[in-house]
Amino acid sequence: MQLVWPEDVTSNPAQLSVLSGLGAALVGLRVGDHMPYFVAEGMDVLRIESVNQTE
Numbered sequence: 001m002q003l004v005w006p007e008d009v010t011s012n013p014a015q016l017s018v019l020s021g022l023g024a025a026l027v028g029l030r031v032g033d034h035m036p037y038f039v040a041e042g043m044d045v046l047r048i049e050s051v052n053q054t055e
Contacts, residue, residue: 001046003027022046 003018003026016023022037026046029035033048 001026 001016002012002014003023004015006017006019009015009017016026018024018027025035025037026048029048029051031048031051034045035048036043036045038044
């Protein structure tokens, strides 16, 4: 997933608005961190693999 500002979200399913619930929860996490979250099928875990800042 790539966190983007709401105005930069495209139809790319790999993009996630930083202002969405899940996007906001990811802010501040570091490489290697894990965060569980609920989906329709139950629970999933997201692992932070890299953090890159773009301008």
